[in-house]
Amino acid sequence: MQTSAPLPGSLFELIVNRQPAQTVTSVSPPTFKSLVSSLIGLLVERQIPAFVWAKLPRNEIWQEELQRYSQIPDLSQVIYSLKSSSEEDASEEGQETSAATRANLADKSNHADSNITYLRIPGANTLRREYLLFIWSKEIQVAVVARRIRLRRGVMDSSSVADMESIAGDPTIEESSDKKQVLDLLTVFGADAVRNLLNDLQRLLLPTIPAKSTTSDDELATLASRLDTWNAQINTIAPEPIQPLLLSTLLARHLHQQDENSQRATLYRKQAEQAEFLQVQNEELMNAVRFKDDFLSNIGQELRTPLTTIKTALTLLSSPSLRPPQRQRYMDLIAKECDRQSSLITSILELVQINQAAKAASIEPLRLSEIVPGVVSTYQPLAEEKGVMLAYTIPEELPAIASVNAWVKQIVIHLLHNGIKFTPRGGQVWVRARHQDPDSVQLEIRDTGIGIPGNEVPKIFERFYRVRQTSAEDSGGAGLGLTIVQQLLIHCGGSINVKSRPGEGSIFTVSLPVYKSSASG
Known part of the structure; x- marks a missing residue:
């Protein structure tokens, strides 16, 4: 008989090393949970007596299928639920509710009619970060082994076990989690292959039992006893090749489970x-x-x-x-x-x-050449009285803008009023319009007034804000004119930009959307 090399503490690594051609698939916890539910659900649906070995997260979401299968009467099912001490400790650090779950599972395991035997793995590293589900029955023999992939930083923190337990219950958690969980998955079908993996599992667990174990240690004694009887138990069931109909049913269940997820x-x-x-x-x-x-x-x-x-x-x-x-x-x-x-x-x-x-406003096509001249002429006497030159240039060929006539007038009035108000005698105020952007028309009000300090420019559209540097003739306004201009532009889809230098003047550039009829798209 050929002497085998010492087995590693990882069943997953053992399979990969022994069968390099075996396909390894990366899946999310919900997908792994779906596969586990499909396999155990098949046993429940078909009332198949089987030996089941499972090492799954302790959360009830993961354990409920095993519980449901164990409660089927007169089925002669035997279930071993393996638990790693080290991972239970890590889960307790990362999940406050684990104590209640542990108590609930312990209570169920103490029931006399329970077909689940809970076995604690004493070793610190055996099957660490791994989950498994083995099913041995006459109709189906399958082994599913999954391994948690380490985080990108290469360190598994204590919360990852708790994350694994909670993610399967809510698929959206896995999508939004900063520490997205991924599992490497192996699936093996067939009596010979599964029997070999059960032997490997038995050999992995045996070295973790101390050579001198006493019967007073119930957990160690139970584990040792169960390991000794595994071969005898599986020999009571003569496996048969898996029928295509059963595989079709399993595939249908899995697809249905995935669709529900x-x-x-x-x-x-x-x-x-x-x-x-x-x-x-x-x-x-x-x-x-x-x-x-x-x-x-x-x-x-x-x-x-x-x-x-x-x-x-x-x-x-x-x-x-x-x-x-x-x-x-x-x-x-x-x-x-x-x-x-x-x-x-x-x-x-x-x-x-x-x-x-x-x-209630209705946006309509408007021509600036039909609106601006009238407003400028209204303010011409005020500008002359103050000794300020007021002029405008509005080309008639400009495209129509999309707005409301009263709004455009208000915008021009407030900007003209500000320009004249803050321009000293001998200064100038110009109103110009141009069409540089295909989607908008620019209306520019430029003055040679006192200007606005740079640190105050972002504040001038705030309600009741007044620029500190004002002319001696300024009687003080309400501080709402530019706020009104900005609000009107927001409602018609326009915008306003300001450039200013103290002592040189200001340029207010208003962008108004070009009117586009429904016929032109």
Whole structure:
């Protein structure tokens, strides 16, 4: 008899080394679970008495099929469930609920009518990171051996066992896990091949039992006793070649199981997407509530400021010793603050009405050459009074834009008002339009005003924000003009860009979408 080399602690490695041609397949835990369920489900469906050896994760999801098979009455089935001490310890570190599962399984194993014998493997490295399912019956003889692949960093952490247990219960966990679990899988059919693997398994387990074991150690004694009787037990069943019909049934069960897993994964994925969508909606709602709270708070502060100034001026006006020049100065201050109050209220109403009007607004084709000249002519007297040159160049051949007439007018009005307001006497304001992008028309408002500091440019579209560097003639606006412009552009699919240098002026470039009729696609 030829002397065999010492067997490694891995049954998987032993098979690969002995049969290099054996196909190794990489699978996910749900796929391995599906194969295990299909094989044991076949025994249940056909009421096949068999000897079963299993080393599976301890989670009940993995054990329920064995439990179901063990509870079939009058079947003469024998089941050995192997457990590795080292992996149980690792699982306890990575999964808090393992204690309850362990207690549940232990309780089931103590039932007198249970056909499952639980055997603990004393060795630290024997069958480590490996799972197996051997079935020996008259109708079918099969061995399935799987090995967990190490993580990319080359170190198996203690949570990987718990990950393996939980992933099979929810296929979507494996897809989203940062430590995606993969198994190498071997499947062997046929009486001779399975019998040889059972002998190999027996030889792997025997060296783990101490030479001097006492009967007081129930686990070691039970394992040693069971190993001695394995050959005698399997000899009580005369195996027959696997029938094609049985293989067809097994394949059909496995495909059905895979289809159920796929449908379950799709359902879980949709539920996860829906939950994520609802979470986003909730965050948007909370942001909207916070935004409204901040908006109302800012409105209160903005309304209070001019009222405080007016109240102070009125108090001073009641003084009997007030001189006429001082009286006139306070009257001018009151008028100025009243104008500011009126501008603020008008801007607030305009901003509030934008969202309401946007729901009923109808986008239409518009020509800038028919809108901009009228707005510029309205502001021409104001520019002349201030000593600012105001001009425009709007080519008539520009394509039509997609927007609302009133919105475009408001955009031009607010930008022109800002340009004239912050341009000193002798300065210039130009309005130009061009068509460089095939999908949009650019409307440019350029001024030679005081400009905007670079650190303030990102803030100018915020509600109630005012640039600190203002002209001496500036009476102070509501700080909502550019906010209104931005909101109007959002509703019509446009955008705005700003370039500015302090002391040189600013360029506001508005991009408006080109109108495309349904007929043109």
